[in-house]
Structures are given as C-alpha cells and as structure tokens.
Amino acid sequence: MNTIIKVKNISKSYSKGLLALDKVSLKVNQGKVLVIMGPSGSGKSTLIRTFNGLETFDTGEIDILGIKINSNYNERRIQKIRKRVGMVFQQFNLFPHLSILDNITLAPLNVQKRSRVDAEEFGMYLLQKMGISMHAEKYPSQLSGGEQQRVAIARALALKPELLLFDEPTSALDPERINEVLDVMRKLAQEGMTMVVVTHEINFAKDVSDQILFMDSGKVIETSTPDIFFSNAKHERSRKFLNQLDK
Amino acid sequence: MKSYKNIFFQIIIILLCILFFGFLINNLIINLIRTDLGFNFSWLLKPSSFALAEHVLPYSPSDSYAWALLIGWLNSLKVIFISLFLSTILGTIIGLSSAGNNILLKITSAFYVTIIRQTPLLLQLMFWYFVGFLGLKNNFIYFSNILKINNQGIEFFGLTLTSEFSALIIGLSVFTSAFIAEVIRGGIISVPKGQWESFRSLGLSERNGLLRVIMPQALPAIIPGLTSQYLNLAKNSTLAIAIGYSDIYAINDTIINQTGRAIECFIILLLTFLILNLLITNLMETINKFINKKKIYLS
Ligand SMILES: Nc1ncnc2c1ncn2[C@@H]1O[C@H](COP(=O)(O)OP(=O)(O)OP(=O)(O)O)[C@@H](O)[C@H]1O
Ligand SMILES: [Mg+2]
Numbered sequence: 001m002n003t004i005i006k007v008k009n010i011s012k013s014y015s016k017g018l019l020a021l022d023k024v025s026l027k028v029n030q031g032k033v034l035v036i037m038g039p040s041g042s043g044k045s046t047l048i049r050t051f052n053g054l055e056t057f058d059t060g061e062i063d064i065l066g067i068k069i070n071s072n073y074n075e076r077r078i079q080k081i082r083k084r085v086g087m088v089f090q091q092f093n094l095f096p097h098l099s100i101l102d103n104i105t106l107a108p109l110n111v112q113k114r115s116r117v118d119a120e121e122f123g124m125y126l127l128q129k130m131g132i133s134m135h136a137e138k139y140p141s142q143l144s145g146g147e148q149q150r151v152a153i154a155r156a157l158a159l160k161p162e163l164l165l166f167d168e169p170t171s172a173l174d175p176e177r178i179n180e181v182l183d184v185m186r187k188l189a190q191e192g193m194t195m196v197v198v199t200h201e202i203n204f205a206k207d208v209s210d211q212i213l214f215m216d217s218g219k220v221i222e223t224s225t226p227d228i229f230f231s232n233a234k235h236e237r238s239r240k241f242l243n244q245l246d247k
Numbered sequence: 248m249k250s251y252k253n254i255f256f257q258i259i260i261i262l263l264c265i266l267f268f269g270f271l272i273n274n275l276i277i278n279l280i281r282t283d284l285g286f287n288f289s290w291l292l293k294p295s296s297f298a299l300a301e302h303v304l305p306y307s308p309s310d311s312y313a314w315a316l317l318i319g320w321l322n323s324l325k326v327i328f329i330s331l332f333l334s335t336i337l338g339t340i341i342g343l344s345s346a347g348n349n350i351l352l353k354i355t356s357a358f359y360v361t362i363i364r365q366t367p368l369l370l371q372l373m374f375w376y377f378v379g380f381l382g383l384k385n386n387f388i389y390f391s392n393i394l395k396i397n398n399q400g401i402e403f404f405g406l407t408l409t410s411e412f413s414a415l416i417i418g419l420s421v422f423t424s425a426f427i428a429e430v431i432r433g434g435i436i437s438v439p440k441g442q443w444e445s446f447r448s449l450g451l452s453e454r455n456g457l458l459r460v461i462m463p464q465a466l467p468a469i470i471p472g473l474t475s476q477y478l479n480l481a482k483n484s485t486l487a488i489a490i491g492y493s494d495i496y497a498i499n500d501t502i503i504n505q506t507g508r509a510i511e512c513f514i515i516l517l518l519t520f521l522i523l524n525l526l527i528t529n530l531m532e533t534i535n536k537f538i539n540k541k542k543i544y545l546s
Contacts, residue, residue, distance in 0.1 A: 054444055082450035093445035097463045102545065106459065107449040159450065 002030040004163050004194045010060030020046045022218035031192045035205040038215035044198045048165050052085045053078030086156030090168040092148040094140040101136040104155045126154040146177030166197040214238045299493050319498035327481050333420035338427025346435040363425035376414035376490040411492040423480045430472035434465035463544045474531040478524050
C-alpha cells in the first residue's frame with residue numbers, strides 16, 4: 001500500500017515557548033481518510049497547513065507523495081506538492097472577482113497550461129458532479145454557503161489532486177447546508193480519494209474515516225479507528241472532549 | 248421656533264457670502280479700471296518677445312503669447328506624463344516590496360517612503376537640480392555615444408534632456424512614487440489573507456497570484472488613491488518654476504510680468520488645469536471599467 005503522507009516528529013512554535021505542534025507523527029495511506037479532531041487551539045489547522053507548505057515548521061520532516069520537506073523552506077518542492085494536493089478552507093476563499101467556472105479553471109490554465117476548452121470542459125464536469133453546474137456563470141457572492149463550498153471542492157479537484165485537505169469545511173455553514181457538502185465528501189471518499197479532514201462532524205467521522213487523530217495542545221493524544229475512538233477512546237482527554245461534543 | 252432660527256442663520260450666511268464675493272468683484276473692477284487694461288484676450292495674438300530654452304514645437308520670440316502658452320502646456324504635459332509613468336512603475340515596485348514577505352525589502356521600502364514623504368517637494372527638486380545635476384563633473388557618466396550624464400543633463404542615444412527637465416522628472420517621480428507605494432500597499436493589504444492561501448494552495452506562483460487574484464481585488468481600493476496622486480502630480484509640476492524649467496506656470500508668470508494681464512492669465516491657467524485633471528480622472532475611471540469588464544487579468 002502506497003503511503004501518501006508520512007510525518008515524522010514535527011514541532012512548531014509561533015512565538016517562543018508555546019508549542020503549536022509538539023513532536024507530531026502520523027501516516028496516511030492511499031485511499032484512506034484521516035479525520036483530525038481536537039479542541040480549539042490544539043493545532044489542527046497548523047498541522048494540516050504544513051502538508052502543503054502554507055505553514056512552516058521548526059523540526060522534523062514531512063513526506064508528501066514522495067516529496068520531502070523539512071524546516072528549510074524549499075519553494076520548488078512545496079510548489080511541486082501544491083500541484084498535486086488540493087485544499088478546502090473553512091471560509092471557502094473563492095475568488096470573488098471571478099465567475100464560478102473561472103474560479104475552477106484558473107489553476108488548470110495557469111499551472112498546468114491546459115487549453116481553455118479542455119479546462120472548461122473538465123470544470124463543467126466537476127460542477128455537474130457537485131450538483132451546481134447551473135451556477136457556472138454566476139459569481140461567488142450570488143451563491144449560498146453550501147454551494148460556495150462545493151465550488152471550492154470542485155476548484156481543489158480541478159488539478160486532479162492525489163490528496164485532498166479539508167480544514168473545517170462545514171464550520172461556516174448553516175446547519176441545513178452542512179449535509180450537501182458532507183455528501184459530496186462522502187462520494188469522494190468512496191471513489192478512493194485520499195483525504196485529511198479537520199472536522200467536528202461526528203457522524204461523518206464515524207461513517208467515512210479510516211482513522212481518527214485526536215490532538216490537544218499541539219500533541220497527538222491518540223490515533224484510533226473510529227469504532228474504538230467513539231465507543232471506547234483510549235485516552236481520558238479524548239473521552240472528555242467527546243462528552244463535551246455530545247452536549 | 249427652532250426652524251425659524253435656522254432659516255434666520257442661513258439667510259445671514261448667504262448675505263455674508265454675497266457681501267464677500269461682491270467685495271472681491273468690486274476690487275477686481277476697481278483694479279481693472281485703475282490699470283486701464285480692461286478685460287479681453289486680444290493680447291494673446293501679440294508677439295511674446297521672450298525666448299524659451301525648451302520647446303517641443305518650433306518657437307521664436309516673434310511668436311504670439313498664445314503660442315508660448317501652448318509650448319508651456321506641452322512642456323508641462325511632457326513632464327507630467329513621463330513622471331506619471333515613472334512614478335507608477337517605481338511606486339508599484341516599492342509598494343509590492345513593502346507588502347511582501349522579504350524583511351530586508353520591507354525595511355528598505357519603509358525607509359524610502361518615510362524619507363521621501365516627510366520632506367518638502369520643493370527641497371527635493373532643489374536637491375536633484377543643484378546637488379544632483381549642477382554638482383556633477385563634466386563627464387560624470389560617459390559611455391561613448393550611448394549614455395552621457397553631466398551638469399548639462401542627460402544624453403541618451405542622441406536624445407538630449409536638459410538638466411532642468413531631468414531634475415524635475417526625477418524629483419517628481421521619486422516624490423510621487425512614495426505616495427503611490429503607500430496606495431498600492433494599502434490596496435494589497437485590504438485583500439483578505441485567505442485569498443493568498445487560496446491561490447498558493449492551487450499551485451499558482453506568487454507572480455501569477457498577485458496578477459490574477461490579488462491585484463484585481465486590490466484595484467478598487469487602489470484606483471481612487473492613484474487618481475488623487477496623479478492629480479497632485481499634475482499640480483506639483485508647477486514647482487518647475489523653482490528650478491527654471493519653462494512649464495505652463497513659469498510661462499504664465501513671465502507673461503503676467505510683461506503684460507500685467509494677471510486675471511486673464513489666471514483664468515487660462517485655472518481652466519486648463521481643470522480640463523487636464525478632469526481628463527486624468529476620466530481616464531482612470533475608463534481604465535478601471537476596462538479592466539473589470541474585459542477581465543484582462545485572466546488572459
Ligand atoms: N499566525 C499565528 N500566530 C501566532 N499564533 C498562532 C497563529 N496561528 C495559530 N496560532 C496559535 O497556535 C495554536 C494552534 O492554533 P491552530 O489554529 O492550529 O488551532 P486549531 O486546532 O486549528 O483551532 P480551531 O479549532 O480554533 O481552528 C493556538 O494556540 C493559536 O493561538
Ligand atoms: Mg483551525
């Protein structure tokens with residue numbers, strides 16, 4: 001089985017003293033879904049953002065798709081990784097000055113130098129898959145949050161990535177809009193997409209994930225299968241967190 | 248009761264205004280009668296009988312005042328548009344440096360902006376003219392026939408720029424670039440951080456992201472600030488008189504001294520500046536609309 005992500009002992013502190021990441025190690029194999037959970041400020045975003053070089057780290061090593069990065073910022077390697085890894089953000093971060101279709105074709109046109117016809121055809125295919133092809137000519141501000149997030153997923157898929165990163169993709173959505181995004185993510189997981197998802201959605205984590213990684217204060221507290229994590233978490237700290245989530 | 252009081256005060260203020268302008272107009276009429284000049288523009292066709300060191304079109308002292316004014320305007324436009332171009336390039340580079348991640352560039356550009364913005368333009372023009380050019384040796388820079396820089400000015404591929412013109416261009420460009428840099432920086436930091444992360448995560452290069460994602464969103468914040476800097480530049484160009492460059496203001500000044508036609512000259516100056524600045528404002532709005540409509544940042 002191919003290993004997509006291998007993280008070895010990475011640490012990071014923003015300011016002296018407090019560690020945002022504290023000797024974190026993990027592994028994700030091809031086609032697997034890793035869900036990262038943990039209280040606010042535990043370092044989930046910091047961790048997932050190191051995977052595509054949006055965040056640097058101080059010690060340790062990360063291997064993404066065979067490309068190794070360490071504390072020395074290596075622009076060329078990170079650029080290589082970004083072309084093969086898609087990311088979806090909590091706040092969607094669509095480009096407001098571009099139409100939905102232009103949002104999706106921007107990277108294929110400029111990064112992969114594909115032809116416009118090609119890029120738009122694939123873009124329309126992705127929008128159809130996300131169930132929002134009728135909005136192709138609209139602008140992000142004309143769409144609901146759930147629709148915008150599905151556009152963001154289509155945009156991340158436009159480069160045909162081998163790994164998708166999600167940082168709380170449903171946290172900014174109205175409750176009745178959450179499922180339309182989760183359904184799309186379920187579909188991607190079924191198709192065999194390798195994914196890392198930071199989320200508080202317990203049902204999604206139970207159904208879709210292969211592994212749950214629980215963090216607190218920058219440390220990995222435990223890594224378990226969802227069965228074990230939700231019924232019989234190994235660590236006291238995890239059980240406490242789950243109790244709070246249930247309320 | 249209160250509204251009556253308001254109306255009363257408004258009437259008083261209107262009366263005071265009428266009184267003030269009446270006083271000014273009365274003054275004007277008295278002066279016109281006293282100098283025995285009357286109010287007309289027929290003098291424009293008389294020969295100017297002064298020489299001009301710098302002229303784009305053929306000019307001699309036997310040409311009319313009107314022609315001299317036109318030469319002055321062409322001299323001014325030459326300075327304004329070249330400085331506008333140079334200051335935009337320089338300002339954009341400095342603005343981008345100060346909004347970027349490189350600490351050394353950030354400090355350097357902050358230093359540049361602070362020094363340039365905190366000193367008077369007149370002083371800077373004097374500096375470029377007297378220290379920059381007149382202080383130069385005979386052959387300060389000399390590359391056979393390609394580039395010569397000395398106290399006579401700049402010669403580049405046989406194109407000669409006088410030291411007055413060069414000093415003015417450099418002074419205005421450098422001064423305006425510092426303000427433009429701040430406008431650009433302000434526009435860029437007004438774009439949410441998520442937009443940077445977004446284009447980076449898609450593998451777009453910094454240059455591509457800046458061009459296609461950040462700048463288009465920064466532009467609505469940049470254009471009005473840029474316009475007002477261009478208007479300032481146009482008005483500031485009248486300081487040319489301080490270093491002896493014959494721009495429209497300097498020539499106007501000479502004509503007033505010769506003819507005493509201060510009122511007519513000021514009207515000409517005011518109206519022509521008004522037209523120029525309206526043109527700049529409109530041009531900028533057109534550019535803004537064009538960029539938004541054609542989406543030129545996509546191609
Ligand atoms: N840019 C930054 N500068 C300084 N400190 C930061 C920065 N970003 C995050 N931190 C700190 O690092 C720690 C981890 O933050 P991080 O955003 O990774 O947490 P998180 O688990 O994603 O939290 P949340 O659930 O609220 O999103 C926190 O203590 C946070 O205050
Ligand atoms: Mg977070």
